[in-house]
Amino acid sequence: MKLASALGFAAVLGVASVPALAQEGDPAAGQQVFNQCRACHIVDAEAASRPTGPNLYGVVGSEIASREDYAERPGYSQAFQDKKAEGFVWTEENLKAYLADPRGYIQGGRMAFAGLRNDQQIVDVIAYIEQESQ
Numbered sequence: 001m002k003l004a005s006a007l008g009f010a011a012v013l014g015v016a017s018v019p020a021l022a023q024e025g026d027p028a029a030g031q032q033v034f035n036q037c038r039a040c041h042i043v044d045a046e047a048a049s050r051p052t053g054p055n056l057y058g059v060v061g062s063e064i065a066s067r068e069d070y071a072e073r074p075g076y077s078q079a080f081q082d083k084k085a086e087g088f089v090w091t092e093e094n095l096k097a098y099l100a101d102p103r104g105y106i107q108g109g110r111m112a113f114a115g116l117r118n119d120q121q122i123v124d125v126i127a128y129i130e131q132e133s134q
């Protein structure tokens, strides 16, 4: 009986979390947002990184600075390499904070991008990157 009521409680929690869907990312909207990133980034399993920025294929959930071709040339900033040495991972939370304020979040980072001010744009662009990484 105890287990059954615990499961019932979990089901209620599941229902209660539905309104949070408003903060779920929309990959189609994220594709538009990604137009602000395309000058420097691609999301492509097959292609090499551009010299302007690391290929973002599979970046969500990965260790920072893990694109080997980009690490070789032109190379990540020292700030990124230091984070890598600490074992920093691009969780969704970390990505959100970075995309809101790249240079504030990782000081000394080299990404010349002011940041996305709108939370919805941030979750949308993350959803797009995840979709393109399937």
Ligand code: HEC
Residues within 6 Å of the ligand: 033, 034, 036, 037, 038, 039, 040, 041, 052, 053, 054, 056, 059, 063, 064, 065, 066, 067, 075, 076, 077, 079, 080, 090, 095, 099, 108, 109, 110, 111, 112, 113, 116, 125
């Ligand atoms: C002007 C070029 C430029 C633009 C525009 C840009 N980036 Fe970047 N991005 C970079 C560079 C360069 C780095 C590597 C930073 C370093 O080494 O400090 C980077 C790093 C990243 C990383 C970490 C990658 C890794 O391998 O750890 C993510 C994630 C990222 N950018 C996402 C984005 C997104 C999403 C956008 C658009 C909203 C964007 N960037 C816009 C140049 C850019």
